[in-house]
Amino acid sequence: MTTHHFDPETFCTTLGAHPPALRVQPGDTVVMQTLDAFGVDRHGVACGERPNPQSGPIWVEDAEPGDALEVTIVRLTPSRERGWTRFPLAPNVVDPERAAQLPDRETADWAIDLAAGTVRLTDPPPALADLVLPIDPMIGCFGVAPAGGEAISTSTPGPHGGNMDWRGFRAGATVWFPVGVPGALFFAGDGHARQGDGEISGTGIEVSMEMELHLDLRKRWPIRWPRGTTAGGAEIFTAGSARPLDQALQHATTEMLDWLAADYGIDTVAASHLMGQTVGYDIGNVYNPAYTVVCRMGVGVIGS
């Protein structure tokens, strides 16, 4: 039950079987420093490369393919007072003929007030002069080394996790990733002070973070896509990633169907009744090379 303080000097832009930067035991906690999406640290210094440089990988003792790595997000603290976003909206989230009318892409700065728990644009357009939003920190990109020898860019999500950009990855949530290689090789980075559904401007409010994460193992639990429980524990969820959104939804839905059958004794017919009348879907991201859809089910209805 050690707590590790992990403040790396090198960072990864792919999730793959890179040499471990830290080794931990199942049950340990890691307090880790992460860079923002462009590689800038808490001091404003550019230390890593785009996109979404990751802190890691972290070797988890005893993790083997067929297990699931359990990551509980204990705390996400922006580690500086300035974040940034890109604008306008991404061309792929508006009608194609409208994309032609979007202005050029630029960067905006946001002031992050941790004491007040708020963010605001430092130089807002007049229409947003009074805009103050609550912070709601989340992890944009985290996951494990994929199976099959792949090394996947931190721009994209997949079965191994990666750049899912779902705002439900906030403090209090627990996530399981399918272990693809010995030691699991966990990575995290790309913190957002907050974000709307879909990351439709191409960014959340990007900021370096101190992330406190509890790492554990669920042995011999062969999952195909990230699974988890939401902050507060009211729901379980699965996260599928692909293009188009339809296929991401198919992955998340199939993973939930499998989960309900294997662990809750709810077969396909019962699951169809239950999911058909109670399921919730979130659009995690609709910007990255693969999109992410999250499928949620209330623990109250599944007898968890």
Place this chain on the structure above:
Amino acid sequence: MTTHHFDPETFCTTLGAHPPALRVQPGDTVVMQTLDAFGVDRHGVACGERPNPQSGPIWVEDAEPGDALEVTIVRLTPSRERGWTRFPLAPNVVDPERAAQLPDRETADWAIDLAAGTVRLTDPPPALADLVLPIDPMIGCFGVAPAGGEAISTSTPGPHGGNMDWRGFRAGATVWFPVGVPGALFFAGDGHARQGDGEISGTGIEVSMEMELHLDLRKRWPIRWPRGTTAGGAEIFTAGSARPLDQALQHATTEMLDWLAADYGIDTVAASHLMGQTVGYDIGNVYNPAYTVVCRMGVGVIGS
């Protein structure tokens, strides 16, 4: 401000410029009887044809193309004690290779207890023996005659509304439809006692209903897709429909961008900041010939 009681004997399976079955003034209320998705009425009698036979059309005096028809959902009351669903999940919402393993499609009955405000399967599988869910009545299919002389099947949604199957169409919500023909020609039907996101088993809990709807006009308000305010008024929304989900999302997002600019003085750049960091998306349906995505924005952040 007349209240009309509308209990039709004939029903429509397309939304088009059919002869009006009722004529009302803007500001009138209609208490209307609707059939379930297979055409069965409150007495258990088959009166209409599949799919989703509609009560209507209702001519709204003074409605012209370029206006928006305003529909406030005052009350949705299931009008019998039995509803039904189809199962298992639709083959298009699971991975293609998994679709091959789905059992054949069948129909299940649900008991609706209005006094208790609950639904339950009449013959549940053992895993769901104790399942009781709250009712949450919604409209599956409603809208207006499309522009351009089209008559569109009640199986599908589009700019004119139609079979959107979003569970946010519940009592308390207000919806605006783009008027496509003189008199607007409003239709409604396909009530669900409740439904999960996406209508992924192909149905909500299908039931005949008594719907109390307030109809009004917003003159010279040229919208392209259905817009509205959610029950309780905390959010405004737009509803886009197409396949894949990506395109439905593009339509809904573009419509919101246009709305913020025209009515709230929030230009594309400001809207990109605001939507990027606060937008919400719902998957209305992922089953019909066109899918529906709803884009939501909190009225608190847009200065409404």
Place this chain on the structure above:
Amino acid sequence: MTTHHFDPETFCTTLGAHPPALRVQPGDTVVMQTLDAFGVDRHGVACGERPNPQSGPIWVEDAEPGDALEVTIVRLTPSRERGWTRFPLAPNVVDPERAAQLPDRETADWAIDLAAGTVRLTDPPPALADLVLPIDPMIGCFGVAPAGGEAISTSTPGPHGGNMDWRGFRAGATVWFPVGVPGALFFAGDGHARQGDGEISGTGIEVSMEMELHLDLRKRWPIRWPRGTTAGGAEIFTAGSARPLDQALQHATTEMLDWLAADYGIDTVAASHLMGQTVGYDIGNVYNPAYTVVCRMGVGVIGS
């Protein structure tokens, strides 16, 4: 075996159950005048409305739902010396970020030389000063009234045919449409002097035409999508329409699988061998509200 000369004065912008403009017997030939996509006739006079106004409907005696209407394209003759195209490429056929860099849409004129069998831009950009292309006339939009009471815009294709924009619809091809209503109610229009795959600039070379079509019936042949034989007869084909292209391809492939089983005695396993190693696909259109994919099989390999 009558030959009808059909030169209508009114035109339709939906395919639906409109009053017949001409009545023919199975086996008759129709020599019909059609407008261009904007409604301009052979004299340069605007007679119809956008998009793709159709000549028709033509009632075919004895046609009933469950039959297939057989249309043999005998001859397609542009009926004036000027055609037009739109440019640049449609924003939906290039990468979204590239769509923002496309110039505004404009119209270009083309000279059609029937004697030489060529087309050329009347005011070409320097890079295309010497460009002369062979004409290859085709039908952009034709089909029958849909089943189920629908009236579908001439902008879009579907099971009933419609705006498929496949360049294989040239003289010599035979097409079967699923009869949806009594009399079939056949429509045709939207001739193109030539076109690339996909109609990616949003048009072929649009021109009024004289179309000579032979109409016949195949009784009790319940097809779900347009089928046909290519000019020259070397291949049979099926045409599916939907978005995305993936779904259009699924429709065309499934229709071919059904056809091979029902009429050629080739079951799913044999068809999988055959189609897997010999099938051809064409992208008909990737511009309209629904896209079209054509699935082709050589008659040599299916024992036709």
Place this chain on the structure above:
Amino acid sequence: MTTHHFDPETFCTTLGAHPPALRVQPGDTVVMQTLDAFGVDRHGVACGERPNPQSGPIWVEDAEPGDALEVTIVRLTPSRERGWTRFPLAPNVVDPERAAQLPDRETADWAIDLAAGTVRLTDPPPALADLVLPIDPMIGCFGVAPAGGEAISTSTPGPHGGNMDWRGFRAGATVWFPVGVPGALFFAGDGHARQGDGEISGTGIEVSMEMELHLDLRKRWPIRWPRGTTAGGAEIFTAGSARPLDQALQHATTEMLDWLAADYGIDTVAASHLMGQTVGYDIGNVYNPAYTVVCRMGVGVIGS
């Protein structure tokens, strides 16, 4: 101008920056042995792992990011007398409700007669008892190590090439790949004795091969997707890969637009005229994790 004979003993299932197995000069020719998609060699011995184990990587002297690797397919010779396919059709290429009716997947053997230039099923179903098809050897999977440190599975295609499965990759074709890492690191494997469009049964006729490839460099030619000239040289082509097919087509179309502008002096407007009225599209594969669409233009019309 050396000719290398390359008969490797180890194989790769990702395209990434692996240690070179062979080093060549630009202009050299490689006669290489490749395994079939399951890793079986010309002697029927399983030597490699699924999927599509590659021979390589081959380091090409002087290749740097920003260059294009030129691969001319000189000869593709199946190196044994038996190939195999999978059947039935893949569930993702038929309508979802039809996928449920497909039989279980199995493997079929094909006899390859190089002298006769034919293939036939060794145990055909009765309907195909007389089926003999011409061989038309092609490369299923080949390409270079991707940029950005990625290692991509041989199951999928991308900007680096990979598992594109287009039947145009036959002898006589020349292909350029964007060099992503020093030395280019070229891989090839997954030969097919023939295949239909789309690889819709999930395989071509899979066989080990002797491939004779001529490797060269085009310095400082920054391309984004594979480009090439077809066998016989009548067309140039670009190959885009993504899901859905719509996006693959966008990539291929945008790459062609860029190519015409940079190398042929044909700007966006002129290219829109030309591509709109003459472009051809092929569906390479509609089975792999990313689909492939090829965009073709006749050299006759572009003044090449």
